[in-house]
Amino acid sequence: MTSENQVDSLRSALALLRQHPGQLAETDVPVHPHAELAGVYRHIGAGGTVARPTTEGPALLFHSVEGHPDSSVLIGLLASRERVGLLLGCAPSELGKKLFSSVDNPIPPVLVDGPAACQEVVHRASDPDFDLHTLLPAPTNTPDDAGPYITLGMCYATHPDTGVHDVTIHRLCIQGKDELSIFFTPGARHIGAMAERAEELGQTLPISVSIGVDPAIEIGACFEAPTTPLGYDELSVAGALRGKPVELVSCLTVDQRAIANAEYVIEGEVIPHVRVQEDQNSHTGYAMPEFPGYTGPASDQCWKIKVTAVTTRRHPIMQTCIGPSEEHVSMAGIPTEASIWGMIDKAMPGRLRNVYCPSFGGGKFAAILQFEKKTASDEGRQRQAALLAFSAFSELKHVFLVDPDVDCFDISDVMWAMTTRFQSDVDVISIPDVRCHPLDPSNDPQYSSHLSAHGMARKTIFDCTVPFDQKDRFRRSRFMDVDPEHWVPSTREERTES
Structure with a gap:
């Protein structure tokens, strides 16, 4: 049996959910990653600010993704506050408090010797058949999207002056066989500041993008200043949540680290003095669905990542999310709750x-x-x-x-x-x-x-x-507080499941 205390990877998280009815659905029915996959999940469990009809439901694991016979795609892992609580071993109402406690008691990540699980299969950009489109089953959420997006990539980089590390999530669009665009919200994310400093120095910024990781990492990566200022490695939050450090491994082609048990790792460099038109291939004018419920405009100020390698586990699982879904609410909202809780409770x-x-x-x-x-x-x-x-x-x-x-x-x-x-x-x-x-x-x-x-x-x-x-x-009307189990025996079970 897997408990929440034993979850330290995406696969162990899925093993836990399989023990809890209604939390994970799996399908072998073929699905196309272009718009269809997200369109299916829109009805199954997206929730959030997605246009109705939608609902909150189980995570969904697609085992037959057209064009990618050796891969699966998972969507909606965190699209339920109850499921987040289950994965982090916490009552849903106490998640914000638990996360803030983890920020105050960090456990830094550690570097382990490779090769790691994320490097079981290696694809180098120098290989003649290297192509991100075939290597990555990255979905296109709507017909209007600029292209296939990596929505849950844990971007890890190092400040060129101080050597401090940070992990954040950015929208990444596949632009070519070995090129990604990355969008930095001005002034909002630490890796953007690292890229700007590297550009000032005329240097590339080595970066890794780990996909399919422990959900504690995905939640922790969404903290922002002032709760986690520049120099605070948010992987330390995940370490505190699990009571043990996140394990990192050295990349194979760039001077950077990646999450050792990730399903996929993209290695590459952010190129200075180059900006990318996000929809240069589709010319739709749009980027992707964003958390407020609208599809954002394509940016002409995206930075370029030149990819040098993709490493994976055997039969890897691509993890993705719908931008306006309840999954974004969990990832962004719970760290926000923690930040608010900490500031007000101290005051x-x-x-x-x-x-x-x-x-x-x-x-x-x-x-x-x-x-x-x-x-x-x-x-x-x-x-x-x-x-x-x-x-x-x-x-x-x-x-x-x-x-x-x-x-x-x-x-x-x-x-x-x-x-x-x-x-x-x-x-x-x-x-x-x-x-x-x-x-x-x-x-x-x-x-x-x-x-x-x-x-x-x-x-x-x-x-x-x-x-x-x-x-x-x-004063609200005060009812007698009784246990209804005596009269309706099924009530307690229904309350537990809801």
Whole structure:
């Protein structure tokens, strides 16, 4: 039997899910990676901000991918908060707190001797038949995509001055038989800063892209400053979550390291002073579906990775995700919750009961804070907590404040609080023209003339908490607390599974 404490790779994660009905589905029915694969999962389990109809469901493992007879493709591994909790050995409601504890107690990765599992099969770019299109079953999520995308590649690089390492996730599009484009959100990711510094020095930046890894690595890689500043290797978060270091191996063709038990590793170099038109092959004008639920425009400022090798396990599993799916909510939202939790709990201990970054915000744009006012002097501190949340995560646009008797994970309960404990003339606090996120199409002067530039937003706090001196007026109906098992024996089992 595999427990969550024994998960340290994608394969051990799948072995755990196979022990839990409803968490993993597998199919041998052939599927085409161009739009069809994502189209299937849109109905099975994508959720998130994907256009309806969609639902939250199991992860799906495709064993017969057209054009790639030796590979499988996994999608939706983290597209359920319950499944993330299962894989990390934690109650879903406690994930943010557990992640923050891991940030505070890091276990750095270690280098092991190769060859490693990720190097069982080696393809060098110098081989005459080397072609990323045939080596990588990377899906195209929609017919509008710029091309096949690697959406869950753990990009690992080293700062050319300091030697510090970092891992982040970027969108990577296959552009040629040995070329990828990589998009760096300006100022948002540490590897982008490393590439910029290497370019200043006139150097290439050696990089590895590990695909199909322990889900703890995928979650940890989504932390950002200020929680994990430049110089903090987010692989240390995964080490803390597992209680043992992540193992790295030296790459074969570049001076870099990769995750030793990954399913795929792409080795290469980021080329200085070269920019790539993302849709240069498809000319669609679009990149790929992004977490807000819209397909983003193709960039003409992508950097180029010259690939030098691809190494894999035998019969490798390509892992992918749909950008607007619940999987993105898990990967981006839970680290955001951890960052908010850490900042507020340090500033006002014991007041923040929990925090949730919900699906409708894609894990980035919205947060729900469950705040307890213990004394009269706590009145107003809930709004201070919301301001701290904006400081902890600059991409937040909306913060909702609720009382401890409101389940912050139940959007219907949150909306009930907003309906019965909220008046817009006194409970809306807005902050004009603040830097937010460029992928929200409403963050633009075309939408509001009060915004000075694209990517700016009017950030808003919705205070749905009861004033401390009026608590007695807002007591919820109190029902007798009984165990229904005596009357309906199946109820307990249904509650456990839900």
